Amino acid sequence: MSIPATPRARRTRDRIQAVALDLFEQHGYAATTVDRIADAAGITPMTFFRHYPTKDAVVVTDPFDPLVAAAVGAQPADLPPLERVRRGLLAALDAVDPDDDEVARRRVAVVAAEPTLRPAVVAATAATETAIVDRLVADGTPRLDASVAAAACLAACTAALLAADPAAPLHATVGRALDVLAGTP
Template identity: 65%
Template sequence: MVTLRTLRTRARILDAALDLFERQGYDATTVNQIADTAGVTSMTFFRHFATKDAVLVTDPYDPLIAEAVGAQPTALSPLERTRRGLLAALGDITPTEDATARRRVALVAQYPSLRAAVSVGTGATQDAIVERLVADGVDPLDAAIAVSACLAATTAALLAWGSAPVDVTLADLVRRALALLAPAGATP
């Protein structure tokens, strides 16, 4: 069970890491510096984030996204269920989460070495959504293809967002990306 204390500690570590990455660069920042700045031990850091790059590319939203996809009507195609589920999950992003995500994305965009970490994070999201679709009777290959298409569009929007004007939200770009995958006549 996730406690409020756990969430606060994770948020402190994330804020400390982002501040240090922005001030002195990702490569020059160590896990020990992040832990010290956050007022935790290195061991506590690693309880929350498996690696330094995980601070930038992991989030606690995979179960929520999978749930949003699972809540879509099973009569829809796997692609449309995934697309609509991702759009539904966007409604749960708070302005604070949006601002933090923008900082994370801007840093990832600066460091090409972090692109592999983005793929790992996306893989975890994909696994959660595919598992949910398969549990509802969708063929595993069909689920994987549908989810891959939607997450590729979402990732492209996410990476473009780091350099978008400040008044453009992540939700704006994700909606635009997923609209391109909508069947003819479907609501964007």
């Protein structure tokens, strides 16, 4: 799902997400309904669904896929695909502002506490993987090599995020996972 184009729509989307995260943290993901989120955000359920197709999407959808794909593409083409993806993910993380880092950490904490969200995480990760693979293939990397590199890096990031201290900065957690892949733990 793409981010709404207007500043007003973006503010509404951000407000929905902030309210939802507050409610998930206070009452648990399963106990929080879309109606409850909409009411607390001062919107209708229909407005909620204009911004997020499902309750899961509030937690697993992020705007970073184009940024990640561009950062991977900006890495030197002579690097092995795994290293291009690894460095691209680190570069993309450098571009995340502190507010987005905080929201991402809150989202990860909700996912880590709620196993029923794992299928939604897998679907969201698949979208990121596709964006990375498409970028590498466009630059001449064989599809198999691109797929393996993207899958390995994203699996390392997901594993680290789900096992990490929720207070740790996103960059540090993901950086650690990507260092392990590079053989520099």
